[in-house]
Structures are given as structure tokens and as C-alpha cells.
Amino acid sequence: MNAFYTKWMGGKKGAIELAVLAVFIFVVMPLWLDIFRLNLVGKYLTYAFAAVGLVMVWGYGGILSLGQGVFFGIGGYCMAMFLKLEASDPVSTAHQTTPGIPDFMDWNQITHLPLFWEPFHSLIFSLAAVILVPVALAYVISTAMFKRRVGGVYFSIITQAIAAILTILVVGQQGLTGGINGITDLKTIHGWNINTDSAKYILYFLNGVLLLAVIMLCRFLLSSKFGRLLLAMRDKEDRVRFSGYDVANFKIFTFSVGAAISAIGGAMFTLQVGFMSPSLIGIVPSIEMVIFAAIGGRISLVGAVYGTLLVNYGKSAFSESFPSLWLLLMGALFIGVVMLFPNGLAGLYDVYFKKWVEQLAIRLKKVFPLEKLKPVKAEINHEQ
Amino acid sequence: MSNDLVLAIEDLTVSFDGFRAVDGLNLYVEKNELRVIIGPNGAGKTTVLDLICGKTRATGGSIKFNGIELTKFPEYKIVQTGVGRKFQTPSIYENLSVLENLEISFPRGRSVFGSLMFKRTQDVTDRILETAEMIFLSEQLDAQAGLLSHGQKQWLEIGMLLIQNPELLMLDEPVAGMSVSEREKTAELLNKVSNGRSVIVIEHDMEFVKRIAHKVTVLHQGKVLAEGNMDTVQNNPKVIEVYLGH
Numbered sequence: 215m216n217a218f219y220t221k222w223m224g225g226k227k228g229a230i231e232l233a234v235l236a237v238f239i240f241v242v243m244p245l246w247l248d249i250f251r252l253n254l255v256g257k258y259l260t261y262a263f264a265a266v267g268l269v270m271v272w273g274y275g276g277i278l279s280l281g282q283g284v285f286f287g288i289g290g291y292c293m294a295m296f297l298k299l300e301a302s303d304p305v306s307t308a309h310q311t312t313p314g315i316p317d318f319m320d321w322n323q324i325t326h327l328p329l330f331w332e333p334f335h336s337l338i339f340s341l342a343a344v345i346l347v348p349v350a351l352a353y354v355i356s357t358a359m360f361k362r363r364v365g366g367v368y369f370s371i372i373t374q375a376i377a378a379i380l381t382i383l384v385v386g387q388q389g390l391t392g393g394i395n396g397i398t399d400l401k402t403i404h405g406w407n408i409n410t411d412s413a414k415y416i417l418y419f420l421n422g423v424l425l426l427a428v429i430m431l432c433r434f435l436l437s438s439k440f441g442r443l444l445l446a447m448r449d450k451e452d453r454v455r456f457s458g459y460d461v462a463n464f465k466i467f468t469f470s471v472g473a474a475i476s477a478i479g480g481a482m483f484t485l486q487v488g489f490m491s492p493s494l495i496g497i498v499p500s501i502e503m504v505i506f507a508a509i510g511g512r513i514s515l516v517g518a519v520y521g522t523l524l525v526n527y528g529k530s531a532f533s534e535s536f537p538s539l540w541l542l543l544m545g546a547l548f549i550g551v552v553m554l555f556p557n558g559l560a561g562l563y564d565v566y567f568k569k570w571v572e573q574l575a576i577r578l579k580k581v582f583p584l585e586k587l588k589p590v591k592a593e594i595n596h597e598q
Numbered sequence: 599m600s601n602d603l604v605l606a607i608e609d610l611t612v613s614f615d616g617f618r619a620v621d622g623l624n625l626y627v628e629k630n631e632l633r634v635i636i637g638p639n640g641a642g643k644t645t646v647l648d649l650i651c652g653k654t655r656a657t658g659g660s661i662k663f664n665g666i667e668l669t670k671f672p673e674y675k676i677v678q679t680g681v682g683r684k685f686q687t688p689s690i691y692e693n694l695s696v697l698e699n700l701e702i703s704f705p706r707g708r709s710v711f712g713s714l715m716f717k718r719t720q721d722v723t724d725r726i727l728e729t730a731e732m733i734f735l736s737e738q739l740d741a742q743a744g745l746l747s748h749g750q751k752q753w754l755e756i757g758m759l760l761i762q763n764p765e766l767l768m769l770d771e772p773v774a775g776m777s778v779s780e781r782e783k784t785a786e787l788l789n790k791v792s793n794g795r796s797v798i799v800i801e802h803d804m805e806f807v808k809r810i811a812h813k814v815t816v817l818h819q820g821k822v823l824a825e826g827n828m829d830t831v832q833n834n835p836k837v838i839e840v841y842l843g844h
Contacts, residue, residue: 439707439716446691446702453689456651457703457758458677467710 221437222430231516232426239422249411256418256486258526259425261286263479265506265518266425270432271472272504273512274441276448277365277465281373282476282503284380285348287495289477291384291391292347294490295331296340297400297408298392317399322389331390337404344481345474352473353466360462360469374497381496396491400484408485421482428475429515435471444468476503505548511560520559602629604766604796605650610659612649619645621820623659627766632792634799634807637817638840643800644686646817647768650798651683652676663766678708682764686771688751692744696735696754699743700726703758725761732790733757734783749780753787760791767791768798773806785809816840 223229243255264282272278304314312325319327333339355376359369384391392398400408407413435441447454447461455461484490493499502525510521525544533540555561605627612620620642627633635643648654650661652673661668668676691699704725707716730736733753738746743754752772759767772788773781781803788797788810801807807814807828814831816823824834831837 435714438714439702440710440713442694442698442702443713445693449691449693450689452653452685453691453755453758454702455673456653456677456683456685458674458705458708458762460672460674460708463710464713 222434224433260479260483262519262522264476264503265522267472267475268507269518274444275468278370279373280370281377283495283500285473285476286480288348289344289480290484290490292343293481293484294397295334298397301401318392324389348473348477349470352470356466356469360465377500381492384492398489511558514560517560606662612657627796632797632812634811641817642820680765682759683768690743697739705762729757729761749776766796770800
């Protein structure tokens with residue numbers, strides 16, 4: 215239990231952070247917002263997966279990926295393919311030239327289901343594919359790069375190119391992928407309608423639980439020697455290499471973990487928003503994800519979630535009134551944050567608000583001396 | 599040659615764009631030996647260490663460590679066979695504590711999953727404390743490594759190698775930037791650690807070399823100019839010429 219507390223929750227500080235985030239997601243948001251707005255927050259929280267993944271990959275791993283949308287998108291597409299096949303049963307597609315295949319295939323004169331779609335009839339296969347396909351791709355890309363010691367800006371550019379290539383591929387192969395419109399008109403998962411209000415509530419909570427679980431998994435990874443090695447590699451990569459570690463393997467693992475996390479977000483996006491399209495794969499969304507992480511604080515896992523929510527709130531608030539100004543504003547925000555607060559919201563909190571919060575906590579303790587009620591537990595066995 | 603040959607370098611050559619930084623070098627190091635390599639700037643001293651530890655790839659020749667050919671091995675494998683190398687400028691993890699620096703260097707859990715499952719067990723802690731004592735940093739275990747003095751950083755890096763218990767330890771200018779008393783302590787340390795393993799040191803400070811060297815190799819233009827004990831080497835006319843110039 216103690217090991218769980220220190221390793222997965224991140225000790226007292228980490229546990230408080232998680233608790234605050236949990237209250238925010240599970241209590242404040244649902245009480246405050248109607249289901250339409252809550253569903254919107256749920257959509258933003260799926261982007262937060264990508265941002266949390268970037269905290270691992272970029273913040274801790276020192277690898278700037280400009281292609282996180284690729285993994286988000288593949289995760290989303292794997293989910294969408296299952297849902298689309300379920301929505302395309304022969305009865306409801308009886309009016310098509312070829313009933314039983316997705317509508318966009320019919321429009322593109324395709325007369326039988328392509329082979330790679332077949333396994334997506336199975337929910338279990340699809341759920342596994344959500345994770346495994348992006349991880350496999352991330353593994354191949356990062357192995358090819360890191361084993362050859364390609365890194366830094368070159369790696370970023372290659373990930374960006376992959377985002378562009380995948381978008382072009384998906385758009386170009388309209389009959390197989392749904393093209394620029396993506397995969398739309400999704401209805402049920404295993405017979406359960408995802409478009410009802412109650413389903414949206416359930417999916418929102420599921421999304422929140424998964425997000426917290428992912429953050430805890432990252433905490434566990436970072437609390438082990440693996441986490442300290444990532445810091446050491448950012449500092450003196452050669453020293454790590456000449457201490458007997460195969461540095462490339464650690465980067466490959468980190469990049470693959472980041473990809474898996476983004477992919478979970480993508481799958482939850484499909485479920486909550488009800489479609490998946492190339493507009494979520496390309497260069498622009500991938501860079502937006504980097505901005506979410508940067509604004510949240512690129513070495514703060516929970517900060518990334520707040521950063522994502524803040525930027526997206528700004529996006530919807532401003533783009534409603536000043537649609538053309540928003541992009542400029544976001545660019546300025548990104549530059550400003552990187553220049554003035556390299557550690558983003560989390561850094562801002564550490565510098566300006568932490569003292570107040572700590573003082574407040576001390577005062578509260580004086581007013582409500584909780585220690586007297588609980589058995590005293592000293593600082594729990596830090597393994598360090 | 600004795601049977602206890604740990605390192606045998608034969609006909610080692612590396613050229614960068616036609617410039618032969620190391621040129622047909624032969625070098626043999628025995629067990630329990632502390633060898634010092636000296637030579638004027640650009641003689642190829644650091645390059646030799648780079649070649650042994652795999653940082654630079656040889657153009658030709660062979661490096662045999664306990665009979666194992668190292669020239670084709672990736673760096674981490676060379677380390678795992680028992681070669682440790684300290685860099686010229688102290689190369690430590692500034693953001694981690696002294697203890698964490700030593701712990702990362704402890705030779706266990708070097709794979710990704712090994713590092714996730716790594717636990718600081720009693721034997722690890724014992725070894726860390728023992729090493730910290732050797733490198734005079736017992737009091738600084740919890741200090742952030744970046745805050746140590748320059749000399750302490752040099753010691754820490756030596757400690758990070760010692761904790762791996764390498765059979766061959768290579769140190770590139772270990773006393774650079776150290777005070778006189780720190781040099782004294784380092785000389786003691788090196789004399790102690792050369793027991794049971796082989797040590798190669800690159801150094802410019804001749805007083806220091808005299809104190810530690812069993813045998814000295816003088817490199818010049820990528821080749822061995824002279825080899826022997828300190829006195830013979832110092833009185834060698836070729837060495838004097840190279841050092842004093844024409």
C-alpha cells in the first residue's frame with residue numbers, strides 16, 4: 215500500500231494533485247456544465263492524453279515529437295472502424311449497391327470490405343489495435359531513428375513529415391478510409407448507443423478515470439530508476455551510454471509509451487465525439503498538442519491536463535467572437551509561455567502560488583488540527 | 599609479455615579525412631598496472647581512449663580486452679565487458695544527487711524493464727556508501743551533484759566508474775582543476791584502486807604522473823614515441839626533443 219502511495223500516486227504532493235484534478239473532472243465540471251458543454255470538455259480531455267504523453271516524451275524524454283496526432287489519430291481510427299462496421303449492418307445499409315459495407319465505400323464504388331477492415335468486426339481486436347497499432351508504428355519509427363542516433367530537431371522534423379504523410383494517405387484513399395470527411399455516423403458499440411445523454415455521461419467519466427490512470431502509470435514509470443535515467447540522459451547522454459546502458463532502447467520505450475497514451479485519447483475522442491477524421495492527425499493538431507503540453511508545463515503531468523483545458527477553452531471562447539484572431543493569439547501565447555514561463559502553468563504555480571497555498575494549509579491545520587484525530591504517520595518510507 | 603595481459607592494442611589506426619590521429623599504435627596493459635599516457639597536444643591520447651571505449655570507431659587494427667575483440671562492439675557492451683571511462687570534463691548528472699548518480703551507475707537493471715523493476719536493496723546501498731567513502735563524498739550523499747566543487751565532481755565521476763568495478767579503468771585528466779590537497783588525495787585513491795584492476799590515466803601534471811605511474815607511454819603524432827618507467831622516459835632524447843621543440 216505504501217509502495218502504491220509513493221510510486222503510483224507520487225507521495226503526498228502527487229496525491230493532492232491527483233485528488234484536486236479528480237474533484238475538478240468528476241465533481242466540478244459535471245455539476246457546473248450541461249451535457250453539451252460537458253461533452254465538449256470530455257473532447258478536450260481526450261487531447262489531454264496526447265499532452266500527458268508529450269510530457270513523458272518531450273518533457274522527461276527530451277524528444278520533441280511533432281507527430282503525436284498520428285498516434286491519436288490511429289487510436290481513434292481503430293475505434294471508429296469497429297463502430298462503423300457495427301453501424302453498417304446489412305439491414306440498415308440495404309439501400310446501398312453493396313449492403314453491409316460502410317457507406318463511404320459504397321459511394322466510392324467499392325464492392326467488398328477490404329481485408330484489413332475484416333478483423334475490426336471484433337471488439338476485442340479493435341481495442342487491442344487501439345494500443346498496439348500506434349505502439350508498433352512508434353516502435354518502428356523510433357528504432358529506425360534512435361538506433362542510428364538521429365535525434366533533436368531531425369527527429370522532430372521526421373515526426374512532422376509522418377503526420378503529413380499519414381494525412382495525405384488517409385485523404386487520398388477515400389474508399390478505404392472515408393477520405394477527408396473521415397469516418398462518420400457512428401452509432402453503437404456492442405449494441406450500446408453512444409449518442410444518448412446517459413452514454414455521454416458514462417463516457418465522460420470513463421475518460422476521466424482513464425486519464426487519471428494514465429497519469430498514475432506515468433508517475434510509476436518516473437518514480438523508478440527509469441525516471442532518473444531519463445533525467446540523466448537529458449543531462450549527459452554520453453555518460454549514461456558509457457555507464458553500460460543502451461540509450462536508444464530507453465528512448466524507444468518512452469516514445470512508444472507516449473504513442474500508446476495518445477492513442478487511448480484518440481479512441482476516447484471517437485467514442486465521445488462520434489467521428490474520426492484526418493483533421494485530427496495532421497501537422498496542425500500535432501503542434502497544438504505540443505502547445506497544450508508547453509502551456510501546462512512540460513514536466514508536469516497534471517499541468518498538461520489544465521494546459522489542454524485552458525487552451526481549448528480559449529480556442530472556443532475566442533474563435534466564436536474573433537475567428538481569424540485566434541490563431542495569432544495562440545501563436546503569441548505559445549511564444550510568450552516558452553519565453554517567460556518555460557515551465558508553463560505548473561512553473562507559474564510553483565513560483566507564485568505555492569507559497570500562498572502552503573501558508574493556507576498551515577493556517578487550516580491550526581484551525582482544524584487533523585493530526586490529533588489520525589494516528590501520526592511520519593513521512594512514509596521514501597525508498598530513496 | 600606476462601600472461602596477465604588485460605588490454606592488447608595492435609596496429610590500431612584511425613583517420614579523420616585522411617589525417618591519422620592514431621597511426622599503427624601498439625599498446626599492452628597488464629593486470630594491476632597503472633599506466634600513464636603523456637604526450638604533447640594533439641598526440642592522440644584522448645582519441646586512444648575514445649577508440650577503446652567505442653566512442654570513435656577504428657579504421658584498422660584490433661583492441662583485445664581479455665581476449666575479446668572490442669572494435670565492433672557498441673559502447674554499452676564494451677562497458678558491460680568491464681571497461682570504464684572517465685571523460686576530460688567531469689561528466690556527471692548535475693540535477694541528481696550524489697547518491698542517485700552512484701545508483702544509476704550501479705551495474706544492475708541496465709535494460710528498460712530492469713530499470714523499472716530496480717530496487718535499492720541493502721547490497722546496493724552498502725556499495726554506494728562504500729564507494730562514496732572511497733571518493734571522499736560520504737558527507738555529500740544527498741547534495742545535488744551540480745553544486746559540488748570541481749574536484750568533487752571529478753571524484754564523483756571516478757566513483758561512478760568504481761561502483762561498476764571495471765577491470766580496466768580509463769581516466770582522462772582526472773586531476774584537472776584540482777587543488778594541491780585534492781591532487782594528493784586523488785593520487786592515493788588511484789594507487790588504491792589500481793590494485794586488482796588495470797588503470798590507464800592521461801595526465802599533463804608531471805609531478806602527479808611521477809606519484810602514480812608504474813609505467814609511462816609517450817604518444818606523439820598518433821604513435822608510441824617511448825615507453826618505460828618515468829626516469830627512462832624523461833631522459834629519452836626523443837621525448838625531450840618533442841616536448842621542448844626544435
